[in-house]
Amino acid sequence: MNVTISHYLVVSALLFTIGAAGVLLRRNMLVVLMSVELMLNAANLAFVTFARMLGTVDGQVIALFVMTVAAAEVVVGLAIVLIVFRTRATTNVEDVDSMKW
Amino acid sequence: MTTLLFVLGSLTAIVSAMLVVTRRNPVHSALSLIVCLLSVALLFLLLGAQFIAALQVIVYAGAIVVLFLFVVMLLDVRDKTAVFHSALSQKLASLAIALAVLIELAMVATAGVAWTRKEEWLAATGLSFGTAQSVGKELFARYIFQFEVASVLLLVAVVGAVALAKNRRE
Numbered sequence: 026m027n028v029t030i031s032h033y034l035v036v037s038a039l040l041f042t043i044g045a046a047g048v049l050l051r052r053n054m055l056v057v058l059m060s061v062e063l064m065l066n067a068a069n070l071a072f073v074t075f076a077r078m079l080g081t082v083d084g085q086v087i088a089l090f091v092m093t094v095a096a097a098e099v100v101v102g103l104a105i106v107l108i109v110f111r112t113r114a115t116t117n118v119e120d121v122d123s124m125k126w
Numbered sequence: 127m128t129t130l131l132f133v134l135g136s137l138t139a140i141v142s143a144m145l146v147v148t149r150r151n152p153v154h155s156a157l158s159l160i161v162c163l164l165s166v167a168l169l170f171l172l173l174g175a176q177f178i179a180a181l182q183v184i185v186y187a188g189a190i191v192v193l194f195l196f197v198v199m200l201l202d203v204r205d206k207t208a209v210f211h212s213a214l215s216q217k218l219a220s221l222a223i224a225l226a227v228l229i230e231l232a233m234v235a236t237a238g239v240a241w242t243r244k245e246e247w248l249a250a251t252g253l254s255f256g257t258a259q260s261v262g263k264e265l266f267a268r269y270i271f272q273f274e275v276a277s278v279l280l281l282v283a284v285v286g287a288v289a290l291a292k293n294r295r296e
Contacts, residue, residue: 062190093279098283101287105273
């Protein structure tokens with residue numbers, strides 16, 4: 026078997042799907058954030074695959090920026106989870122509904 | 127050899143990603159996340175992106191997951207009753223949406239490649255492809271503005287996290 030671009034893209038698609046399913050299915054906020062990380066990582070894999078396909082490093086630079094955004098997102102997200110736990114003593118997404126109409 | 131490593135890396139990544147989503151205990155999820163990120167780093171290496179692979183290990187597995195573990199331990203969540211959403215309709219809808227995403231992405235992955243180029247790797251990538259030097263040259267030449275924006279973003283994230291998590295009770 027010869028490994029081609031499509032194989033990497035399919036792996037990326039599977040990882041993204043698992044992450045999306047995690048975001049939609051899980052109730053624990055921490056695990057939802059972890060699933061978001063999975064999705065960002067799958068996007069990174071696609072970027073690096075395309076960089077390899079085109080023979081330029083532009084995709085890898087974009088992957089670097091995605092990592093930066095992921096780090097920023099996790100820091101702020103975890104801070105919010107901490108506050109919610111401090112005020113409501115829960116990490117369940119279904120309990121955080123005061124802004125729900 | 128490359129094929130074997132690819133199969134190994136991708137299978138480990140997918141299985142550990144499933145473990146992240148399905149484990150009851152958040153600590154187990156975080157540990158599976160490390161395994162998944164490391165195996166994706168292996169895929170990065172196979173794609174010739176050495177610098178990104180190193181960053182993946184240092185930034186993701188080293189910093190982000192440790193942060194997750196810190197918060198999981200700090201919160202000490204006791205309610206282990208419900209893992210998934212309670213309503214069956216929500217579960218079904220979630221799975222349907224995820225499946226639709228998968229089908230869409232698989233179509234792009236299989237059909238879109240023929241549109242860009244034949245299914246073969248560009249031969250002349252050279253030894254310096256994906257090293258810290260080549261990525262850095264591109265980063266500090268053509269992407270310098272985006273680089274500065276990213277640094278401001280990180281600063282904003284740090285300030286935001288401190289402002290959010292600060293204990294306001296005097």
